[in-house]
Amino acid sequence: MRSAAGFKTHDRRRRSERAGVRGGNTHRFVHACCFWLLGSCVLVFPDRLHAQAVSYPTTRLYAEPSMFPQEHPVDMLRMRLEVSFVPEQGLVKGKVTHRFAPLRERVDSMFFDGPGIRIQQAMLNGQPLQYRISPAGITVYPDPPLRWNSVDSISFTYEATPRRGIYFVGWNDTTGRRHEQIWTQGQGIDNRHWIPCYDHQNDKLITETVIRFDSSYQVLSNDSLLSRTDNRDGTFTWHYCMTHPHSLYLVMLGIGKYGVKTVRTKANVPVHLYFYPESPDRVEPTYLYAAECIDFVADHTGIPYPWTSYANIPVEDFLYGAMENTTATVYGDFMFVDRRGFLDRNFVDVNVHELAHQWFGNFITGRAPNMAWLHESFATFYPKLFRRQVAGEAYYQWMRRQEQEAALEVSEQNRLPLVHSHAGGTRVYQKGSAVLDMMMHTVGEPQFRRVINHYLKHHAYGLVETNDLYQAFQDTLGQSPFWFFDEWIYRGGEPHFEISYKDITLHPGERRQTEIFVRQIHPVDDLVGYFTMPIIFEVHYTDGAFDRVKETISGQADTVVVRNPGKREIAYLLFDPGSLVLKKVTFSRSFEELRRQALAAPLMIDRYDAVAAMAPTDIGTKRELLGEIFNREEFFYIRAEIVRQLANDDDPASIRVIRKALRDPAAEVRSSVLKHTAFIPTHLRSDFELLLRDSSYAIEAAVLSRLSARFPERVNEYLTATRSDEGIGNQVRVVWHEVRAGLGERESYIALAEMCGPSYEFRTRINAFEAVKHLNYLDRHIALNLMDAMLSSNSRLRGPATVTVQYFLDQTAHRKTMEQAFSSVNWLSWQREMLTPALRQNSQLQGSP
DSSP, rough: OEEEOOOOOOOOOHHHHHHHHOOSSSSEEEEESSSEEEEEEOOOOOOTTTOOEEEEEEEEEEEOGGGGGGSSSEEEEEEEEEEEEEEEGGGGEEEEEEEEEESSEEOEEEEEEEETEEEEEEEEEEOOOEEEEEETTEEOSSOOOOHHHHHHHHEEEEEEESSEEEEEETTTSSSOOSEEEEOOOOTTGGGGGSBBBBOOOOOOEEEEEEEEEETTSEEEESSSEEEEEEEESSEEEEEEEEEOOGHHHHHHHHOOOOOOEEEOOOTTEEEEEEEEETTGHHHHHTTTTTHHHHHHHHHTTTTTSSOOOOOEETTTOSSSSOOOOOTTEEEEEOOOOOHHHHHOSSSSHHHHHHHHHHTTTTTTTSSSSSGGGHHHHHHHHHHHHHHHHOOHHHHHHHHHHHHHHHHHHHHHOOOTTTTSSSSSIIIIIHHHHHHHHHHHHHHOHHHHHHHHHHHHHTTTTTTOOOOOOOOHHHHHHSSHHHHHHIIIIOOOOEEEEEEEEEEEEETTTTTEEEEEEEESSSSSSSSOOOOOHHHHEEEEETTSEEEEEEEEEEEEEEEEEEOTOOOOOEEEEEEEETOOOOEEEEEEOHHHHHHHHHHHSHHHHHHHHHHHTTSSSSSHHHHHHHHHHHHOOOHHHHHHHHHHHTTTTTOOOHHHHHHHHHTSSSSHHHHHHHOOSOOOOGGGGHHHGGGGGSSSSSHHHHOOOOOOOOHGGGGHHHHHHHTTOGGGHHHHHHHHHHHHHHEEEHHHHHHHHHHHSSSOOHHHHHHHHHHHHHTTTHHHHHHHHHHHHHTTHHHHHHHHHHHHHHHHTTSSHHHHHHHHHHSSSOOOHHHHHHHHHHTTGGGGGOOOO
């Protein structure tokens, strides 16, 4: 092997001309003591306009005026919250006391967020305080006005019946199926619905929570449990307190009947793992690596876990996957799984993501909502690194590829920068993580870790913005990676490279080299320019040797030369081996080149790319090769891709691969067979029937549906084989009842109608919605259950319910059932307001509800 490093000298003048200027009134670059001209900071003196302009480096900040941090007249120092509940009524009874210091010389009014909160009393430093209620909250009027250099306190006694921020689950369920729980979700700005407060992330404070509740329930809140007092009336008072400041959106409560298992990290941090007492078998698979991931992030950042304890608590009907409240992550219990459910969806990556937020988001916090990438990108980045440690390099490469593909897909809609307030979740999570990955590989992993350590340490328990990360490079490495921040963070889009090459012999018999031609073919405008990136080029030869160079690609067209002193024959060429750079690539290669790359490329992702690139190739040309690769390839997603290409080929060689794939140890490969086989042939029936006892619930449910439709004469056998299984979200049980209802069994129709209802958690309900659609079955019970779901605070339930209602409304036969069900209930005004627009979307229902 030969290795050479060849960095081009960067042409700053050409780079500046390409950079362009971003104009407009809404989005702009802000500079100190300068304006931006042709990408340079130019100081202009009126009497020297004809002199040569002098270029100075400067920091660049992308700004949206509407996204500046919220102004506030006081600095919140501490909040003490005392609450109790009437959960059956969704009622909060509270007293909150805020301690603060004025930031302005004179403060004669203050506003506290609190929509819908009923204030019973307001006090300033123990004396009655004048206040005014508005739809958005409470304005108070200190008299006399507050002054600098004082510390004051305001307390509110209040009640609230909020529909956001805090959620009461299962308290009115008469079936006993639901868990009775109270849990909160403060992000983005929803804690204001149950706590009168300054609900913005740019002020950090110490919080303490005092909760009085039924003694038979567990109560979890932020950080240290100072005391649990028996009130001798069937209730306990739980007193939690933070040891360091955090933002108010991170305040949490979790109440329910749980068991708790405590493990400890290497640094002796207690990690409290909450679980449902009836499912102790789910603790081990759900909380795999629960302590190890804390040790990992602490080691990689060089910053010890910044709080005194950590906890994970599952809840029903959670609005998202999980939420990184300080010291206490709340997560959806659809990830509280047994060993079989672990194969379909597990908590490991989500756990590391939320845990990383304890540093990125909680320890340091973005000043404004459009700085979300400083939270979410880092929290998405560290699970990828953790997987590299526990699952290997190949899995790490695969996760990076998934991020890259997601980022490229969203750019088909728009090309907004990562720091834009409307960048969207895919950019803030997946693209941001991919950008951090490139940042790490560009500067070097040890150097990157040093920068991140400084960035965290320098802003401990404080507020940050993107420029603080940029400054950390200067402070730590003496580098100013302006070009990187400019093109990947402040600008939008991604590069599209077109690659070709020639094998050149110069002066016959004397010298041989490979000339590689790189063109950037993406659209270029004020938002997206030509990208500058150091990229590795590898030329692999038929004798197994290879030559490598690293060049900085920066223009519309570049030529890279890789010398071939051994005068070897080229087998294949790799542009950016390992796919480190987020990009599109157009690179036409022969089947022989793809064959050699698929068989011999050192890195998994390069072998995968070669196999995936064979998809358009005639099946007869690639069949034997794909079978060979399937038998030798260790990484399961390559085998899954081979299955995709061979699934519907009736040649005996391909059938042998499919039979082997149906018995593959990786669920991803078995699932690929089900997903890509258009028609189950009779000669493979018994092979597919093996999946009825598959270790994956998702595969079992899918094959039950497929086999029952394909071989109806054997349905009773299939139902008998699967009758005892449920699955996470009852996915097997719902399909079982759907198949059985298709046979005319009334009991299964009744069961599905019940599963559509509020006595089941939302995953089961969504699965049941799909089943009744497949059956095209609607009765009054189902209609009312669908409307109940349309009123849910959980958009992931509300959305599918609305789609299902529209499905039935589009059919004349079911429209009247829906109308009659709606008319049979005396809806509350807010419920009617939510339901009526959706029900009236169908033109023939105008005026009906």
